Amino acid sequence: MEDGGEENPNEWPAVSKVVHDCQIYYQNKFPITTTLAWLAYGLRGKELANREFTFINAWGKWYRFQFIKHPSDLMNALKILSPIKIDLGPVYKIPRTRTDTRKTAAANFRNRDEKRAVKHELVFDIDIDVYDDVRSCCQGPQICQECWKFMAIACEIMERTLREDLQLKHILWTFSGRRGIHAWVCDESVRSSSSNQRLKILNAIQKVKSPKDWFNVNFSTDLPHPIKRALNIIKPHFVDIVEKQGLLTTHIDIFMKLLPGAIRTAVEIIFKSCTTPLQKWKVFVAFIQYLNTKAKEKCFLVEMFMLYTCYPKIDGGVSMQINHLLGAPFSVHAKTEKIGIAFDPKKVWHFDLAKVPTVHSLTVQLSDRTPEDNMMVLFYQNAIEVFELFVKEMVVARKRQKAEKIEDQENSTVNSERTQALSITNKTRGSLCLVGRPSTRTPPEEDVRTPGVPKNSAEHAVLELRALRMKFIPKLTTMFPPSKIHPKYRSVNCIKTPTTTPSMIPSIKYSVISEAPPVASPSSSKLATEKIIRLREISRKASLISQVPPVATPSATKLITKKITPPEKISHKT
Numbered sequence: 001m002e003d004g005g006e007e008n009p010n011e012w013p014a015v016s017k018v019v020h021d022c023q024i025y026y027q028n029k030f031p032i033t034t035t036l037a038w039l040a041y042g043l044r045g046k047e048l049a050n051r052e053f054t055f056i057n058a059w060g061k062w063y064r065f066q067f068i069k070h071p072s073d074l075m076n077a078l079k080i081l082s083p084i085k086i087d088l089g090p091v092y093k094i095p096r097t098r099t100d101t102r103k104t105a106a107a108n109f110r111n112r113d114e115k116r117a118v119k120h121e122l123v124f125d126i127d128i129d130v131y132d133d134v135r136s137c138c139q140g141p142q143i144c145q146e147c148w149k150f151m152a153i154a155c156e157i158m159e160r161t162l163r164e165d166l167q168l169k170h171i172l173w174t175f176s177g178r179r180g181i182h183a184w185v186c187d188e189s190v191r192s193s194s195s196n197q198r199l200k201i202l203n204a205i206q207k208v209k210s211p212k213d214w215f216n217v218n219f220s221t222d223l224p225h226p227i228k229r230a231l232n233i234i235k236p237h238f239v240d241i242v243e244k245q246g247l248l249t250t251h252i253d254i255f256m257k258l259l260p261g262a263i264r265t266a267v268e269i270i271f272k273s274c275t276t277p278l279q280k281w282k283v284f285v286a287f288i289q290y291l292n293t294k295a296k297e298k299c300f301l302v303e304m305f306m307l308y309t310c311y312p313k314i315d316g317g318v319s320m321q322i323n324h325l326l327g328a329p330f331s332v333h334a335k336t337e338k339i340g341i342a343f344d345p346k347k348v349w350h351f352d353l354a355k356v357p358t359v360h361s362l363t364v365q366l367s368d369r370t371p372e373d374n375m376m377v378l379f380y381q382n383a384i385e386v387f388e389l390f391v392k393e394m395v396v397a398r399k400r401q402k403a404e405k406i407e408d409q410e411n412s413t414v415n416s417e418r419t420q421a422l423s424i425t426n427k428t429r430g431s432l433c434l435v436g437r438p439s440t441r442t443p444p445e446e447d448v449r450t451p452g453v454p455k456n457s458a459e460h461a462v463l464e465l466r467a468l469r470m471k472f473i474p475k476l477t478t479m480f481p482p483s484k485i486h487p488k489y490r491s492v493n494c495i496k497t498p499t500t501t502p503s504m505i506p507s508i509k510y511s512v513i514s515e516a517p518p519v520a521s522p523s524s525s526k527l528a529t530e531k532i533i534r535l536r537e538i539s540r541k542a543s544l545i546s547q548v549p550p551v552a553t554p555s556a557t558k559l560i561t562k563k564i565t566p567p568e569k570i571s572h573k574t
Contacts, residue, residue: 015058019082021363022058022332026078029362031330031384032071038186038391039088042398047119052089052096054325055081056334067095084334087325090117117323122190122198124205125318125326126154127180134309136250141179145353146244149237151181152348154312157230158183159345161205165226170394172387173348175356177333177340182326186394188401195320202319205312214307215258219300231303234310239281247309248280258308259301263291329387332359341383342390355379 040048053066055077063081068074077083096115128135128143128151137146155173162168162185172184185191190201207227208214223231242248248255248271256264270287274280288302318324327333331340337358343351357376365377 018084018337018359019058021337021359022084023079023082024363024366025332025359026083027075028366029380030078031387032074034384034388034391035328035330036068036071036074037395041186041188042395042402047091050092050095052092052325053077054087054089055083056085056087057082058084058334060334064089065096084332086328086331088328089120089325090323091119092116093118119191120322120324122185122187122193122201123318123324123326124158124183124185124312125176125180125315126151126158126183126312127176127315129179130313130315133254134245134247134251136246137244143179143353148351148353149241150310152351153234153237153310155181155183155345155348156233158205158312160229160233161226166201166204170390170397171345172329172342172390173345174329174340174342175351176327177331177338177356178336182340184329188398195322198320198322199316202314202316206314206316207311211308211311211313212258214304214311215301217304219298219303221298223300223303227303227307230311231306234306238306238310239278241309242281243276243278246277248277248284255305258305263301330383339380339383341380342387343383344386352379 036048039051040046049067049069051067052064053068053074055063055066057063063083066077068077092115094115127141128138128147129140131147131150132139135147135150138144143151159171159173162171162183168185168187168190170186172186174182174184176182190198193201208217219227252271256268259267267284267287270283271280274283285302288299291299318326327340329340329342332338333340337360339357339359339362341356355375357380361374361376362380365374
């Protein structure tokens, strides 16, 4: 969709040249694949499909709410719309259109939650024109290598703060192409943060709302660790900044207003004998050191002035707003025609603004009119390598986090199922009933391994049978109902025999186990065996006597008497 901007026929020749150069650049040099891999975050295009792209053409027309699902879609948009600049917006819950921004639509109000922005990188924008009150080499959006020292110090302080204090890992640094630098924080924990959460992070980094507030901070007796770290970064370069920017000559009025009344009067008198900014700074440092030797409380005016001059000055609106539009890395800046390239924060002090490529320089190189060892071309290639390395490390880390999250979920599921199974087992172990009468005692399975019990003893067999009972009784009860079991297998005495060994256990019916006594000693098993033998012999004798006829001949009586004579080993007992 289009917003603003009108075509001026007088500008057509110059504009047509820029449009032609941008078309060649975006179709041949722009890192489309790497950019889309970065914005997909290893999720196979799920987030990319809901990411807003905004294209701005040479006449200032804006094409908002463009959504890309595939690299070919981006290529087609670049060919059709012929943009100069590409801006990146947030990730929406569902893709939006221009009509969704009209508040008068009732349907939009009902679906407002579904079409809201849910994710965006936490971006820190630092512009050089905010340092106009402490620099004299340039003003406004203009930037030179001397101005870059402020950017380098801000980058180094921010890099240390984000990584060490906030434990953030995936940070992409880019030059905007005109007047500042951008820090794209791509960690998942901050991309989905709300505006209030982003404000808290911003306040934690900035420390004060305005640079002038540094002179109102009460540091008491010592400085906090983040402030000490920032001062250690500033001090090696501050004397050079004072001398090159003329801090205590050009901007002397601003400096004097920041000092307390009594100290201001003394400093004005001291400065009358100094001519250069460096002399004034050395005298001022010596004067504050002298005051610290006499005063009870330490004075931190030297440190406050360093922080006021060089501490990062961040554009809070860009960082807080989740739906903010910002120029994409390697996009062309419409006003300077320079490429917004990525750079390594470890090499920020070696960043050369003169080597930042323009879209025309890259177009000329593609037409073979510039050698491949051209400084701008090499600078651009190094920036592409930095960007590709960042995206590769971030995607790998993102996939690793996703795999670890899935593994943790699986482990928690297994642990919960295991805990649930153990709780069910503990409940059913005490409530299981045996076939026949209920058991009054349910020994645990560990009783089988009770020390001191002989392995082949009857007691060992009983304990092992009870362990098997807990495992197999539910299945056997279903397979063999009690009504179908022969009565002789329900005899109590079968389990008391001392000849019962673990090798015989599989052949014993499960109904016998239900009537097993708690403990079977060897002596009781022996008495039970003798009783069984006596009962069997008496039963056999009774059955033979019942078969004798009423009248018996002597021969028959003799034969029967001979037949029923009991064995010698039990004759004395009968």
